[in-house]
Amino acid sequence: MTTLVFAEPHGDSVSDATLATVTAAAALGGPVHVLATAAGDAHAAIAGVEKVLVADDAAYANGLAENLAPLIAGLMDGYDAVLAPATTTGKNVLPRVAALLDVMQVSDIISVEGPKTFTRPIYAGNAIATVESSDPKLVITVRTTAFDKAEATGGSASTEAASGPGDAGASEFVKLDAVKSDRPELTSAGIVVSGGRALKDSETFEQYITPLADKLGAAIGASRAAVDAGYVPNDYQVGQTGKIVAPEVYIAIGISGAIQHLAGMKDSKTIVAINKDPDAPIFQVADIGLVADLFNAVPELTEKL
Amino acid sequence: MKILVPVKRVIDYNVKPRVKSDGSGVDLANVKMSMNPFDEIAVEEALRLKEAGKAEEVVAVSVGPAKAQETLRTALAMGADRAILVETDELVEPLAVAKILKAIAAEEEPGIVMLGKQAIDDDSNQTGQMLAALMERPQGTFASKVEIDGDSVSVTREVDGGLETVKLTLPAIVTTDLRLNEPRYASLPNIMKAKKKPLDTKTPADYGVDVAPRLTTTNVSEPPVRQAGEIVEDVDALVAKLKSMGVA
Numbered sequence A: 001m002t003t004l005v006f007a008e009p010h011g012d013s014v015s016d017a018t019l020a021t022v023t024a025a026a027a028l029g030g031p032v033h034v035l036a037t038a039a040g041d042a043h044a045a046i047a048g049v050e051k052v053l054v055a056d057d058a059a060y061a062n063g064l065a066e067n068l069a070p071l072i073a074g075l076m077d078g079y080d081a082v083l084a085p086a087t088t089t090g091k092n093v094l095p096r097v098a099a100l101l102d103v104m105q106v107s108d109i110i111s112v113e114g115p116k117t118f119t120r121p122i123y124a125g126n127a128i129a130t131v132e133s134s135d136p137k138l139v140i141t142v143r144t145t146a147f148d149k150a151e152a153t154g155g156s157a158s159t160e161a162a163s164g165p166g167d168a169g170a171s172e173f174v175k176l177d178a179v180k181s182d183r184p185e186l187t188s189a190g191i192v193v194s195g196g197r198a199l200k201d202s203e204t205f206e207q208y209i210t211p212l213a214d215k216l217g218a219a220i221g222a223s224r225a226a227v228d229a230g231y232v233p234n235d236y237q238v239g240q241t242g243k244i245v246a247p248e249v250y251i252a253i254g255i256s257g258a259i260q261h262l263a264g265m266k267d268s269k270t271i272v273a274i275n276k277d278p279d280a281p282i283f284q285v286a287d288i289g290l291v292a293d294l295f296n297a298v299p300e301l302t303e304k305l
Numbered sequence B: 001m002k003i004l005v006p007v008k009r010v011i012d013y014n015v016k017p018r019v020k021s022d023g024s025g026v027d028l029a030n031v032k033m034s035m036n037p038f039d040e041i042a043v044e045e046a047l048r049l050k051e052a053g054k055a056e057e058v059v060a061v062s063v064g065p066a067k068a069q070e071t072l073r074t075a076l077a078m079g080a081d082r083a084i085l086v087e088t089d090e091l092v093e094p095l096a097v098a099k100i101l102k103a104i105a106a107e108e109e110p111g112i113v114m115l116g117k118q119a120i121d122d123d124s125n126q127t128g129q130m131l132a133a134l135m136e137r138p139q140g141t142f143a144s145k146v147e148i149d150g151d152s153v154s155v156t157r158e159v160d161g162g163l164e165t166v167k168l169t170l171p172a173i174v175t176t177d178l179r180l181n182e183p184r185y186a187s188l189p190n191i192m193k194a195k196k197k198p199l200d201t202k203t204p205a206d207y208g209v210d211v212a213p214r215l216t217t218t219n220v221s222e223p224p225v226r227q228a229g230e231i232v233e234d235v236d237a238l239v240a241k242l243k244s245m246g247v248a
């Protein structure tokens, strides 16, 4: 059985999400090939990858599912499984591939238990389901925090051009308003500092959270409430329906700990919570809790670290 | 233009799900059930498009047990014009739901099918994308803004790197994200009125769709429980802890 990994587009380099997905793909047992829309040589260096298919056609450059899904589905004669990271790109494209193949996708797997058996979180991570597929081919998205990253170097895969039907014509990429930042990526950072509704507004969020994150070299995250209220952009949201993070240290500041938020961070190695309410549910999962007013505690913490 | 809005009956988002001790699933007996929150946002967006004169009719559809009628009545009370229940007691997977929706769309010919991006029970995040593939139509997933302009729709999408805008030729499939809108509550008079709105009942067989599952769930278990740790006295104690862990 040969497995295809659809690489997360990441400019001219390889995304950490792709590296974790290669590990999940390797767990299926067969050779692993990677389909990339750019940076073929960088992907060929991933340890354990046998072949890289490069589809560097303009139709595939902007992640349009209408164009990518027929490309991937068209390659599947030669593969028994296709995996992609459960990023917004993977979530957008892969179900479309699954439907073209008449296969039921297995979303967001956290382990490979057998050739067709996987575990995945359901109900915001309040339950873990073991599911077995009866479809002839597997279409899978991978929760990247659950798998170690494959080595980005050391491999020597062959590369080959891949082509598909090209532009399907019904959709057009207009623009990406990217949030530029020099910080580590939220989903792969070693330390994450997150702020919640208690931060009041965007200036206050910036004033209290940013210096602490700077001091720790941390990525910044947020609760849905903080994003909804416009303190920070949408791509900061951690949770069931935002990003899934599992850093070494997650510091939750002024976040109550709703199940939807916990779903995105409870696999962090160490959870630190600062909240003025001793009964806040976040303390039930925190390894280290400080009951305090964040407006006093956070500046003091930033200074003393 | 008509807008088709699929809605799913799921555990209420405020309820903490409990895993059954025999590992067969999550206990839903006597648990409060509601419309999937993302689907409420889809209903709201469809209604706003209708109110803005961009659509004439909003049709809600649910695939599920007889009780999913309640979910459809909620959509009707919010303002949907009529509803279709595709009744089945099977657990229908996203692929089969997409096939049923494709058959309904072939009859109804909606300009937009507006769905929630994921259901908060199985967290699959698949149905809209699958429907778009089966209908061979474009998709605007994880939408935080939807603007109709003539025969196309501009969708702003919440993606990992920020906000992306795509332009899709209608008919199109849109899936909603949290910040698209804030759904309205149904008023009491509208709840009364909704009881008289048309609700058709069908079965998957009426659409020729085989709903037999492709995935078998062999076990459902509790996730590993995190133990509550220690509450420290003050910032100095927190700093000491962090330093002992090698942080900063």
Ligand SMILES: Cc1cc2nc3c(=O)[nH]c(=O)nc-3n(C[C@H](O)[C@H](O)[C@H](O)COP(=O)(O)OP(=O)(O)OC[C@H]3O[C@@H](n4cnc5c(N)ncnc54)[C@H](O)[C@@H]3O)c2cc1C
Pocket: A195, A196, A197, A198, A222, A223, A224, A225, A226, A237, A238, A239, A240, A241, A242, A243, A253, A254, A255, A256, A257, A258, A259, A260, A261, A264, A274, A275, A276, A277, A280, A292, A293, A294, A295, B013, B037, B038, B120, B178
């Ligand atoms: C369908 C759906 C999906 C969702 N998805 C997500 C998701 O992905 N991610 C997510 O985060 N949420 C999600 N939510 C929302 C979630 O249910 C909560 O509403 C949200 O997480 C609350 O954010 P919060 O903790 O910042 O705010 P609150 O719950 O209001 O908590 C604020 C906390 O700050 C504390 N506080 C206030 N002032 C201070 C102070 N001066 N010093 C210290 N502490 C203070 C309070 O004690 C309180 O605990 C979702 C909800 C739904 C319905």
